[in-house]
Amino acid sequence: MLTLEMIQDAQAALRGIARRTPLDPASKIADNLYIKAENLQLTGAFKIRGAYNKIRSLTPGEAAKGVIASSAGNHAQGIALSATKLGIKSIICMPAGAPISKVEATKKYGAEVVLVPGVFDDAAREAARLSAEHGYTFAHPFNDDYVMAGQGTIGLEILEQLPEVEQVVCPIGGGGLISGIAFAIKSLKPECKVIGVQAATVPSMYESRKNGHVTTVPDGDTLADGIHVLTPGDKTFEMCQKYVDEIVTVSEDEIAAAILALMEGQKTVAEGAGATTVAACMFGKVDISSKKTVCVVSGGNVDVTTLSRIITKGLTKSGRIAEISTKVVDKPGSLIQVLQVVSDCGANILSVNHEREDKDSDVGACIVSMVLETRNQEHVDQIKAAMASKGYSLLEK
Missing domain, CATH: 3.30.70.260 (ACT domain)
Structure with a gap:
């Protein structure tokens, strides 16, 4: 069960391992808007926080056998780097359609990569099978208390860097990031709103919340491959029900426009998943007119081979x-x-x-x-x- 003490303990353990990423105003995009730049984190995304916190919790016996994970890319890199730092073998099951840049980066961080036909959910099933067959410890990308605690350190940093924050907007895929952040924020500043954002083509947590139970949504194409999750976790669903105030969705054109706005206004590169929060604020899905709002830009691992198309789509959306x-x-x-x-x-x-x-x-x-x-x-x-x-x-x- 996640506790504030677990998040605070993770924060202490991550000193010298993960960066304390900047939190800067984004006045060129909108008033009252601030960016928590996890795209500047090691491996280019927030995932090392939860990954390292999970792997450091392994017993000596578990560590000797190795760790396995499933990921579209960012969790994979976080697990690979964390396991290598701790001298532990890592195997990563990735969807066959994952961006080549993320696959190659995962290999460079020291992991053995297994490409699985299909989407994240297919990769997760293969990782579970290999875990049972070989005795690897399965490091779930979101439905795990240690992972959520690691991601929750972002919430602690936001409160330290901007104590007057009134609203935090966070991407949702499986829900681990927003669960940790929301728990930390609501534990220390309950009046601060926490709003989640999903891609409209794969709104699994949005639909789960609407239906009152974990719901699997049909597959769809999205620029936000980092949150391309068809079924959220049961633990993260419960956390979102308790601590997240609202969930909204954004279109592909809106995501592309937000990527472009971040490049021009903040001089920073965000991947699709990371830009969803800014898209929600830019296109009126989240009201930022009167609240100091922090957007968590969760990652910057965009495939450069698709960046020109994204920019064109963003330019078109913005006229x-x-x-x-x-x-x-x-x-x-x-x-x-x-x-x-x-x-x-x-x-x-x-x-x-x-x-x-x-x-x-x-x-x-x-x-x-x-x-x-x-x-x-x-x-x-x-x-x-x-x-x-x-x-x-x-x-x-």
């Missing part, structure tokens, strides 16, 4: 890139006229596609599709209005 299509008469000068309207509105034209043969075009007309660099959504609306005033009808893409 910084827009694609506009219209019909024009197929005669000399028509293209330059429509481009002039766009130019007069102050947009930068990134690309133009001029199609004569298109199933949507009339005889004597063609389709012009433009990708524009714009200031914001208001600017996009201004361009569309200007085009409409000149008689150009906009086409849905």
Whole structure:
């Protein structure tokens, strides 16, 4: 059973092992907003806190046999590094679709990696099987008191760094991070709200809370691979029921926009899971108008091969890139006229596609599709209005 003393003991044990990460204002993103930057933690995510605390609790006999875990990436790296520091063998079962960067990092920290077809839940089942077969100690990524205690040290740091905090927003996958943080916060400052955030495509804790029992949700695609968990833990579910005030969800476009905002406003890189908290605040899922709010940015292990696509999605969501299509008469000068309207509105034209043969075009007309660099959504609306005033009808893409 988790206690405040366990969290305080974990904090003492983690000195010199885990970093005390910064807590900085994020005024370029929103007023009253602060970032707890666990993306700057060792291994690039908060997971080393709970992982190290779990592994240090092993008996000599358990340590001799080794430890096994399942993870989409961040817990894997935390377990691998912690086990290596303590001289213990580690085996990590990872979903076959986990980002290559996280798989390779886990290997570099000293773990043996087993790739399992499917998602996190499939990797967890394989880890449980191997644990029973070989006698490894299974280090659960979230449904474990020692793991929750380690993650709870973030809550203690938040209260030390910003005693006047009124609201803490935290990502939820399986629930270990928010369980530890919420328990620590509510034990020491019960009036402070704790709000959880999930990806709308895999809202397992959100649905569990709504249904009043642990619920498995259908699989879905998400940028937030670090919280891609279909079934939350029974222990973490109980903790969320007791100590979490509210759970909200965010869309993929909102996550991408938050990643972009953190890069531009905070000069920091967040992975999808870490950016969910900022997304919730940016898009009105959490009211930060009157409360000093801390967003836990839980990790920064974003796959660089997908970062450009994420940035494009974020720019589109925030109205910084827009694609506009219209019909024009197929005669000399028509293209330059429509481009002039766009130019007069102050947009930068990134690309133009001029199609004569298109199933949507009339005889004597063609389709012009433009990708524009714009200031914001208001600017996009201004361009569309200007085009409409000149008689150009906009086409849905």
